[in-house]
Amino acid sequence: xxxxLEDLKKTFAFAVPAxxxxxxxxxxxxxxxxxxxxxxxxxxxxxxNAFGVKISVAEGLKLKTLNDVxxxxxxxx
Amino acid sequence: xxxRAEAIAFFRQQPDGVRPGxxxxxxxFRPGDAEGVSELFYRVYGDAYPIDMYYIPDAVRSAVxxxxxxxxxxxxPDGRIVGFAALYRSSPPFAGLLEFGLGMVHPEYRGSLxxxxxxxxxxxxxxxxxxxxxxxxxxxxxxxxxxxxxxxxGFREVAxxxxxxxxxxxxxxxxxxxxxxxxxxxxxxxxxxxxAGELRTLVAWAELDxxxxxxxxxxxxxxxxxxxxQTFAHAGVMRGNVHSLSGDGAAALRKAEAAAAAEGCRIFxxxxxxxxxxxxxxxxxxxxxxxxxGGLLPRWFDDDALLMQKLLDAPVVENINLYSDRAxxxxxxxxxxxxxEPAG
Numbered sequence: 001x002x003x004x005l006e007d008l009k010k011t012f013a014f015a016v017p018a019x020x021x022x023x024x025x026x027x028x029x030x031x032x033x034x035x036x037x038x039x040x041x042x043x044x045x046x047x048x049n050a051f052g053v054k055i056s057v058a059e060g061l062k063l064k065t066l067n068d069v070x071x072x073x074x075x076x077x
Numbered sequence: 078x079x080x081r082a083e084a085i086a087f088f089r090q091q092p093d094g095v096r097p098g099x100x101x102x103x104x105x106f107r108p109g110d111a112e113g114v115s116e117l118f119y120r121v122y123g124d125a126y127p128i129d130m131y132y133i134p135d136a137v138r139s140a141v142x143x144x145x146x147x148x149x150x151x152x153x154p155d156g157r158i159v160g161f162a163a164l165y166r167s168s169p170p171f172a173g174l175l176e177f178g179l180g181m182v183h184p185e186y187r188g189s190l191x192x193x194x195x196x197x198x199x200x201x202x203x204x205x206x207x208x209x210x211x212x213x214x215x216x217x218x219x220x221x222x223x224x225x226x227x228x229x230x231g232f233r234e235v236a237x238x239x240x241x242x243x244x245x246x247x248x249x250x251x252x253x254x255x256x257x258x259x260x261x262x263x264x265x266x267x268x269x270x271x272x273a274g275e276l277r278t279l280v281a282w283a284e285l286d287x288x289x290x291x292x293x294x295x296x297x298x299x300x301x302x303x304x305x306x307q308t309f310a311h312a313g314v315m316r317g318n319v320h321s322l323s324g325d326g327a328a329a330l331r332k333a334e335a336a337a338a339a340e341g342c343r344i345f346x347x348x349x350x351x352x353x354x355x356x357x358x359x360x361x362x363x364x365x366x367x368x369x370x371g372g373l374l375p376r377w378f379d380d381d382a383l384l385m386q387k388l389l390d391a392p393v394v395e396n397i398n399l400y401s402d403r404a405x406x407x408x409x410x411x412x413x414x415x416x417x418e419p420a421g
Binding site: 014015029030031036037038039040041042044045046048049055057058060061063 | 100101102103182187188189190191192193194196197220221222223225226229230400
């Protein structure tokens with residue numbers, strides 16, 4: 001079964017304040033929406049653990065938006 | 078660049094040549110990275126980082142050669158360093174227990190996953206380093222993000238250092254200690270009776286193979302008192318290791334505390350070797366002097382340590398953000414009355 005944006009947002013709940021998470025535009029860069037580098041790190045760890053995928057440096061360079069992360073997770077699983 | 082002042086003066090004169098948006102590689106440190114690492118410390122902290130060594134490239138290279146520092150770096154195609162994280166020797170007497178930290182990213186790359194990849198790389202590498210037997214980290218409690226990430230990397234909460242670091246306007250910052258064992262054997266702990274239950278709980282959470290013998294209040298004396306004390310005047314913290322205590326032990330502990338207080342310290346920490354009955358029994362003395370339980374520091378002396386801590390000012394509990402029920406349980410342990418009454 002494919003992961004959804006809601007699945008991702010649940011995974012990120014510990015790393016991103018609820019008000020920021022609720023307003024995230026999946027097509028816009030996360031860092032332009034109040035997600036800082038510490039939160040980006042935590043989100044990446046959570047993605048690896050929750051979805052059983054490994055984010056390489058090359059892949060990580062492409063993950064700018066929630067849509068990017070979702071596409072990566074569903075391709076890599 | 079032989080001194081901190083020379084290095085900072087040099088970096089101040091150099092334009093920051095880092096261009097944003099480039100690809101990078103994450104790898105173990107190479108000797109030729111040292112200049113870039115020192116410059117990164119300057120670009121991230123200005124002249125404010127408290128440890129001189131990191132501003133001096135030769136000192137960084139030397140620490141790596143000696144095994145006191147195991148860094149990974151994020152390197153741009155032109156060789157510039159834009160990310161750094163390391164395992165490093167800090168306060169523990171046991172050289173096989175290293176601290177995980179110093180994570181930093183150049184300001185132009187803060188929106189990247191560099192810190193994540195540095196942490197991944199270091200976590201992957203640490204189990205293969207022959208001289209690293211265990212690793213710990215001090216996760217700040219003004220946010221839960223670092224704590225939670227550390228847990229996802231396999232670290233377990235074992236202690237809470239109340240009000241350890243100076244903070245900004247919101248007061249001091251407590252640190253949750255998280256631990257990960259790599260190579261170990263079964264060990265005997267001497268647990269002071271007033272906290273034996275708590276220590277058993279922490280041993281179980283950290284998945285340690287330990288036999289716990291409970292110590293009463295009867296005196297336990299070694300042939301000699303052996304203490305080491307460090308004071309961190311800028312942070313107002315005294316940190317001491319208790320290897321063994323003789324008949325003069327109580328006086329030695331009080332003398333060290335008084336000397337640190339005279340230097341301006343308001344936070345006092347003693348790490349007691351639980352393999353040594355006389356050191357462990359020192360916890361009874363400290364408890365009488367107003368010290369509270371801080372938790373268990375596995376492998377601190379190779380054998381485990383009990384952390385006892387005293388604060389001259391009451392901790393601001395509302396500022397302590399914790400990510401897990403276990404961490405909150407450790408907070409409750411630390412807030413219990415030093416003489417055994419539950420926190421009220």
